[in-house]
Amino acid sequence: MGEAKRVHLVDSTLRDGSHAVSHQFTPEQVAKIAEGLDASGVEYIEVSHGDGLAGSSYNYGWAAASDEEYLRAAASVIKRGKLTVLLLPGIGTQEDLEMARDCGAQAVRVATHVTEADIGEQHIGLAKKLGMKAFGFLMLSHMVPPEKVAEQAKLFESYGAEVIYVADSAGAMLPDDVKARVGAVCDAVNVPVGFHAHNNLSMATANSLAALEAGATYIDCCLRGLGAGAGNTQTEVLVGVLRKFGYETGVDFYKVMDVAEEILEPLMHRPQVIRNASLMLGYAGVYSSFLLHTYRAAEKFGLDPRDILVELGRRRMVGGQEDMIVDVAYQLAQRKGGA
């Protein structure tokens, strides 16, 4: 075996993982987990509401504490890793980013829908002015062809993003989908490329490996696979698998699995498994915010909600179009009635 290839891990237990505990981590718990991740050698430790800075709200779910309290709790214990935040333009503001920097955040991931990198320009610019490492993060990348993902990645690069992420936010991709998109982005930009998986089709780890094969060098993960829906790539499993593959992560395998089992697991509200709703979201390729509306529409029109989800995926509907679900259900019901 040649020299080990270096992989940069971004642990998102305290950001994407917070969805799985309805954003109810306490600052003390955040400190405990961040301390464990840091002692294990995890390079980037992401701490934010599941929907990014300022996500705590009626719409996205109230968190148990403020972004500032969480960030200060994590910053107080992190010695080696880089405290990282997520920001979705439209939810988080420039003031939120300044606050995060003041709390000790060293990196920010500016996340937009895969076709809307342009709304991240200002935030990338501000991050750099604040001396933070700026990532561009393209959500729901399965919805458009590889060339389009690459085009948007180039936009992020032109704004100054130092790493570009391909995110499979619905857990809808299979390894060849990942390779095509990550490969296209790697060809298009001159900065490192990352990949963020979801496990709806049980492919999170395999897709992460596919991303590395296609040239990515940054990978997201969460202890115990915590995360929205079916969750993310399981940090401690990924570390073990990467060791078997000859990749170097800088993470202590035994330590990180102890953090998962001894610190994180007792705090979990539910096991991180693939239930039918998550499976269907991955299968149909639609985002979780559609679920509630879909169940309501299905009941109203006497349909199987799964048929609606598949149709929404076929039409590539995106967040913000929730009101169109009723139209889709109506049309499906008409079609069914006429058949």
Place this chain on the structure above:
Amino acid sequence: MGEAKRVHLVDSTLRDGSHAVSHQFTPEQVAKIAEGLDASGVEYIEVSHGDGLAGSSYNYGWAAASDEEYLRAAASVIKRGKLTVLLLPGIGTQEDLEMARDCGAQAVRVATHVTEADIGEQHIGLAKKLGMKAFGFLMLSHMVPPEKVAEQAKLFESYGAEVIYVADSAGAMLPDDVKARVGAVCDAVNVPVGFHAHNNLSMATANSLAALEAGATYIDCCLRGLGAGAGNTQTEVLVGVLRKFGYETGVDFYKVMDVAEEILEPLMHRPQVIRNASLMLGYAGVYSSFLLHTYRAAEKFGLDPRDILVELGRRRMVGGQEDMIVDVAYQLAQRKGGA
């Protein structure tokens, strides 16, 4: 897309999955689940103690009912599928196989350690005499190189086995390991080839896809991923993923996921997740029967049990050599003391 490739699914919820409920399914529960699997169109429905016919014992765990009771319960509801049993020569006997056939079993998987196909010769012969479909099933296939697996597969074929399985009993393989072994077996034999995954490294579905790519046409799975340790490939997820890939399984995707969530899930004793012990077994490539002995030896010699497991894997120790674990631990402790 061309014509869909046919994949034969063997659901083992009621055999390998019974490990996860300590073999405590009742015959009524077995009937309910088998009925659901059958109505979903699952082709092979495996019903046996987790360690095969006659596994119910002090050593392997007492089951809540006899093999005969389970098989009769399943046979009474199966209309389209083939009732299947597992038999490990040395645990199950020829009389057990005759009993299974009398209860309605149509297929048997004769399972041996990957280097010991020869102890399956008589049982394969008897199965054929009884008019049952006979599978040869090579356990812990990760422990030997592809050529050796192929050699043993040829033995099974020479005894009359109609399908040969490569089983990753420790969940230790990565997709390239699977492709190498399944590919070698496909090249060596003229009968269909199958693959049985475990999810210790979160690769069960990805490895199953790798097996299909390498030429396998039979795949094992369990509802909700039930099974020993980290469990098996999750049936309902696999069915969805195979549809996305353009494979034809004959299984109704919605029906089978309803069986998983409505019938099986409420009966589960624990969520089927990857905890540290299973992760380490997959990482080290050792079988679960070593776990208890390893923890005892670790305590005696003041070692981390994980170091012992890795050393056992390195030495390719197999079941039956449990007494040598203390020797290994002693040597590790000496080495550590001298370092």
